[in-house]
Amino acid sequence: MKNKYFDGAHKWEEKDENTIGLPRPFAIPIRKDLAKKVPIPWQSLDRFESYGHLGLNLKNEDLVYKNNLCSYCGIKIKKEEIVIRWINAPVEITSRKGPKIFSDFHPLHLNCMEQARIFCPHMRKLQDSDFELGKFKKLKQNAISDAMKSKESKDVSDWFFNSNKKNIKKNDES
Numbered sequence: 001m002k003n004k005y006f007d008g009a010h011k012w013e014e015k016d017e018n019t020i021g022l023p024r025p026f027a028i029p030i031r032k033d034l035a036k037k038v039p040i041p042w043q044s045l046d047r048f049e050s051y052g053h054l055g056l057n058l059k060n061e062d063l064v065y066k067n068n069l070c071s072y073c074g075i076k077i078k079k080e081e082i083v084i085r086w087i088n089a090p091v092e093i094t095s096r097k098g099p100k101i102f103s104d105f106h107p108l109h110l111n112c113m114e115q116a117r118i119f120c121p122h123m124r125k126l127q128d129s130d131f132e133l134g135k136f137k138k139l140k141q142n143a144i145s146d147a148m149k150s151k152e153s154k155d156v157s158d159w160f161f162n163s164n165k166k167n168i169k170k171n172d173e174s
């Protein structure tokens with residue numbers, strides 16, 4: 001059956017950690033609570049065979065805040081672009097290495113969030129009211145404000161605070 005989310009997609013391999021854009025490479029998990037094919041976000045790794053769930057690509061995860069990227073597809077988001085982010089995330093227990101990570105509440109492209117909300121077993125339980133829609137430059141600031149509430153925000157490396165300063169400066173200029 002043809003499925004728009006996988007049209008032209010291939011099965012995820014290790015080298016796909018650098019594959020950006022849609023469609024995402026997919027995994028074939030055997031878990032019954034998941035679809036037969038699951039897209040692998042850019043900041044994730046297919047670890048379904050070893051751990052039974054996604055792994056985290058920490059290098060890509062760190063680049064999300066630093067380079068204003070969509071964690072799902074890895075493509076840079078434009079300042080004025082209308083994007084969407086999760087607003088009721090458990091920010092206090094977010095850490096750099098998971099299980100709840102900072103990119104969970106960073107803005108995503110609309111198409112990318114649509115897929116995340118279909119295929120991610122956590123995201124698919126959320127309501128529309130658990131998300132906010134708006135220009136990237138505004139939602140990025142909100143994401144950083146949320147990240148500051150994490151008990152581990154002081155443990156994140158310079159990328160976080162640098163992206164915060166850079167972003168505030170950019171917003172002042174615009």
Ligand SMILES: [Zn+2]
Pocket residue numbers: 070071072073074075108109112
């Ligand atoms: Zn995206």
